[in-house]
């Protein structure tokens with residue numbers, strides 16, 4: 691199936707590598723000595739970004755994973771996101787940095803911020819490699835953004851279409867005709 695879906699490169703491996711280094715430098719600067727961040731990667735799309743980011747961060751970090759499921763057709767913010775895999779490590783008094791692949795409507799990040807805030811972290815921030823600002827339906831703060839992109843369905847560098855394309859070292863736009871309809875619920879990230 692994958693070879694029948696045309697891809698157009700949006701961000702090359704080199705552009706991503708350079709931007710990840712810049713993001714890591716920004717993140718390093720924003721946490722004082724002794725306040726090493728606790729990175730929470732949102733499965734599955736952010737794992738490749740996480741792997742490159744932690745190696746570019748020149749300091750000790752801890753890592754955990756969370757998995758959520760988004761119901762794209764459901765506009766009720768409370769019922770739209772459900773927890774598929776919870777964290778292994780508590781967040782209390784930690785300097786938590788959520789690591790996202792992409793923020794689209796913002797519903798998933800809004801839910802994560804709300805859920806994590808209740809666990810009383812010392813601080814709570816977000817880094818997202820991609821940001822589709824024009825699609826936002828809820829206000830969310832993202833402290834570190836890699837690239838702001840147009841409203842296109844993208845794959846690669848961890849991002850999938852029907853579990854394919856995650857392994858691509860670049861980010862590409864998937865032909866709109868090959869794209870899953872937004873209304874198709876549910877989808878895990």
Ligand code: 5GP
Pocket residue numbers: 735760792793794795796797798799842843844845849850851878879
């Ligand atoms: P939200 O709309 O809640 O901000 O984003 C929900 C999730 O939809 C994202 O975390 C991501 O997993 C998925 N998503 C949104 N836009 C894209 C896209 O362009 N490509 C891919 N592969 N996933 C996307």
